[in-house]
Amino acid sequence: MSSSPEPLHRALGLTDSEFDDIRKVLGREPNHLELALYGVMWSEHCSYKSSRIHLKRLPTEAPHVLVGPGENAGVIDAGDGIAVAIRIESHNHPSAIEPYQGAATGVGGILRDVFTMGARPLVLMDPLFFGRLTDARQRWLVEGVVSGISGYGNSVGVPTIGGELTFDDCYSSNPLVNVLCAGALPTERLVLGVASGVGNLAVLLGSSTGRDGIGGVSVLASAGFSGDDGAASLDDAKRPSVQVGDPYEEKRLIEACLELLDRGLVLGIQDLGGAGLVCATSETAARGGVGMDVDITAVALREADMAPFEIMTSESQERMLAIITPESWAAVSGLCAKWEVRARVVGHVVEPVRDHDGNAVGMLRVRRGFEGEVLAQVPAASLADQAPLYDRPRQRPADLDAVRADDPTDDEPVGSPNDDLLALLIDPAWVYRQYDSQLFLNTVVGPGRDAALLRLAGPGLPPSRRGIALSTDSNPRWCALDPRAGTALTVAESVANLACVGATAKAVVNCLNFGNPEHPEVMWQLSESIDGMAEACRGLDLPVIGGNVSLYNESGGSDIDPTPVVGLLGVVDSLVAPPPGWAWDEGDALVLVGTRTVPGPRPFPLGGTKWATMRARRGGSVPSFDPGPFARTVRFVAGEVAAICAGTASDVTAVHDVGGGGLAVALAEMVAVTGVGAEVGELLGHGELFSEFPGRFVMTTSDVEVFSARAQAAGVAWARLGTIGGSRLRVEGAIDLSVGDIAARRRDALEDALASAG
Amino acid sequence: MTRIGVVIFPGSNCDYDAASAVSELGATCEYVWHSATDLSGFDGVILPGGFAHGDYLRPGALARFSPVMEAVANFAADGGAVLGICNGFQVLTEAGLLPGALQKNRGLTFLCQPTTLIVASTRSVLTCAATKGQELVIPISHFSGAYTCDDETYEALEANGQVVLRYRDNPNGSRGDIAGVANEAGNVVGLMPHPERAMSTLLGSADGRVLLSGFVSAPVDVH
Secondary structure, X not given: OOOOOOOHHHHOOOOHHHHHHHHHHHOOOOOHHHHHHHHHHOOHHHHOOOOHHHHOOOOOOOOOEEEOEOEOOEEEEEEOXXXXXXXXXXXXXXXXXXXXXXXXXXXXXXHHHHHOOOOEEEEXXXXXXXXXXXXXXXXXXXXXHHHHHHHHHHHHOOOEEEEEEEEOHHHXXXXXXXXXXXXXXXXXXXXXXXXXXXOXXXXXXXXXXXXXXXXHHHHHHHOOOOOOOOHHXXXXXXXXXXXXXXXXXXXXXXXXXXXXXXXXXXXXEEEOOOOHHHHHHHHHHHHHOOEEEEEHHHOOEOOOOOOHHHHHHOOOOOEEEEEEOHHHHHHHHHHHHHOOOOEEEEEEEEOOEEOOOOOEEOEEEEEEOOOOEEEEEEEHXXXXXXXXXXXXXXXXXXXXXXXXXOOHHHHOOOOOHHHHHHHHOOOOHHHHOOOOOXXXXXXXXXXXXXXXXXXXXXXXXXXXXXXXXXXXEOOHHHHHXXXXXXXXXXXXXXXXXXXXXXXXXXXXXXXXXXXXXOOHHHHHHHHHHHHHHHHHHHHOOOOEXXXXXXXXXXXXXXXXXOEEEEEEEEEEOOOOOOOOOOOOOOOOEEEEEOOOOOOOOOOOOOOOOHHHHHOOOOOOOOOOOOHHHHHHHHHHHHHHHHHHHOOXXXXXXXXEEOOOOXXXXXXXXXXXXXXXOEEEOOOOOOHHHHOOOOOOEEEEEOOHHHHHHHHHHOOOOEEEEEEEOOOEEEEOOOEEEEHHHHHHHHHHHHHHHHHOOO | OOEEEEEEOOOEOOHHHHHHHHHHOOOEEEEEEOOOOOOOOOOEEEEOOEOHHHHOOOOOOXXXXXXXXXXXXXXXXXXXXXEEEOHHHHHHHHOOOOOOEEEOOOOOOOEEEEEEEEEOOOOOOOOOOOOOOOEEXXXXXXXXXXXXXXXXXXXXXXXXXXXXXXXXXXXXXXXXXXXXXXXXXXXXEEEOOOHHHOOEHHHOEOOHHHHHHHHHHOOOOOO
């Protein structure tokens, strides 16, 4: 390993043209350290260089949006002087290699993004995607990821209140571990990651800096940069690049940072995430239009002899960068000592320099001592914002028409609806029982339901009767068939889920998990998906306030199905009573609310459904979508539930969105949870059992006359399906199962699969 | 008005919840940092749930060395009401203020779920307002909640009425279905379930009120 076989910039992941760009920016040859800084900052992960031109098409504005995309988290005004910050991220690749730490550090990272805004993190959600559990490796991944989220989230003291659990072969080699965090703050405390005021100090808070998470840049160790070829540097190069998390450090860091903010001791604050110190210092300086001198000898290290590039790019966890005035230092350092949080002044805010044209340019200077040798000197903004943007080639997959033509709606045999229904039931309780879902006394509706519903309260917040609702949704089966329509339907599905807890949707965050962007088919999927999301959000009047793009989710040349995950935040104006949930009663009338069929030749399309996928039929077309009736239905359902949450007496006893698995699964879930059966008359066809399209709700009412009059008045379609009662779920001519069988099968499905040998 | 101190160790996380609950019941609540050495003026002290000192080594093993624990021991010896919830219970057993120990759950996973408790004794500052045999729905949220003790201790606990709460359906493998125990005098109580999370039907149950309202208004002498 005495020398790299290719030019250093390529080994660092920079193309020849990117290398030329760097030379142009600097007006000279970069040194190795500078090249390393560009290598990490201009990576896909940090720069979004393949997706940025497409993301611009998303709507991002609404009167209640306080902070949109581009900051650490999006923020909305939730009313009553309270702002809610929200962010979603992926930790897919680390979790594939080391599931416990990958998932745990994903939780840690997203928390820092939220409290960076001044918000106390109040909830986490975890959408998870694995291969099928018949494979032993998948069981190892599931157990590792879930225990990592549990171990970190519970200990750090932020409840995990929902998520998703999807099993599909396309994730076998590339699991997806996404994590969403929402927090709240008094609106006036909102802070941004900006460095300002020449002479101010940049203080590195939290953990010491080690060699973990150096990742791709570790090539420098074997490129002779560390100055010590041979066995030692070979060891360094092989060091695991997955970071290791410490929730106890994070908990103290959260409390220290929130107290610093409460006491007005910080001017700006920024978490250290991907690309570590170089990212935090260059981003804060670039936002403030100032320069920053960083003294690498001031950084507390876990190991002696770390090279400057390692110190600057390490992704060691549980670290924050705070910008303070020199006068505050004594108070800051005292407060950090109380919380046993390390605080070191590692940077000075300095005047920008003038370039040849007289423009002010904030320089990031990496030095050995504040007055010592300058090791690297680059314009901060060139690292943070001036990565090249790519419009990569896009191409509709050649086989898409053939896939769509192979529609299971037309020719898949009906089989046994009883057996199919049982096979589709799965209760994720084994997962969410491992998460503390109740901390802060806010969880009104927790995991395992249509959406989570929380009181909007917490330490340091003004009193409020409002609630917030959250849901994460995805449908890769739809998106594989039609990424544009599939993504639009996913947004709609999410809005429908929120309606079940009485919430009005306010803002979207997205996590776009796609394959290799150098495959034109993947870029086409990404671009189409973004257009679908933009269309749906415009149609439903929803701003997208943040997101994350995870590309290169491929293995052995095979890309995952496009998996845009929608995180939706909504508000309930008055939350004094719980929503009805799924708890129907004997004798209630069972009603389907919403447009019952899809217009067109296939009233109950089965393409992309769980039912068809279970039979290895992955073709067909996704249902068409009419936003008009959908919006009316959702408004009606949300209004019915919101009235109950506000304390109004109602004849409505249960509400459940018809989602994955279709009407049959929705009914069976309610049967399993209540232990009470239902008698349902003949449906409009076998397809109605398992067809999936958003905008339908199972509702029960103790007074169908009164209920139907309200639906009528709202211009919402409804149909009486049957009556609640008995110990069986019977759908005339289709399904006849005992309540006990349904409940047992649903309860045991996941644990049985995890316990299977092989 | 009753004055309750809620101790915060680095890593505690149910401090706000415990303080909210007892404040709602009319008590005056103050946070006490773990370095405090004086608890005079308080009518009761709560050690809340969480992961004190990161639960490093094992839950409560380091927290018992925090300066405040000597003050808690003195406070208890003077007959003051002390309540340890979840991690606080673990700390009290590690500190020797309550008998027994908490082991990892039988299933070796964290468990957060509602449980039904049965009041086994009312001779404690926590259960004094409840009735014997009363069923209370209160959630658990822990990894190390399986109560264990030797035979001699167990017999003494039974004989003295120190078992104050039992699980109806044992979720974690606790010996004798024990969910909470008191010291012999009844003024120090620990339990793994979280009564502060069961203060309102909006959140699923209000059954925790009978326990915490008893604690807040408990006469110091519960004999």
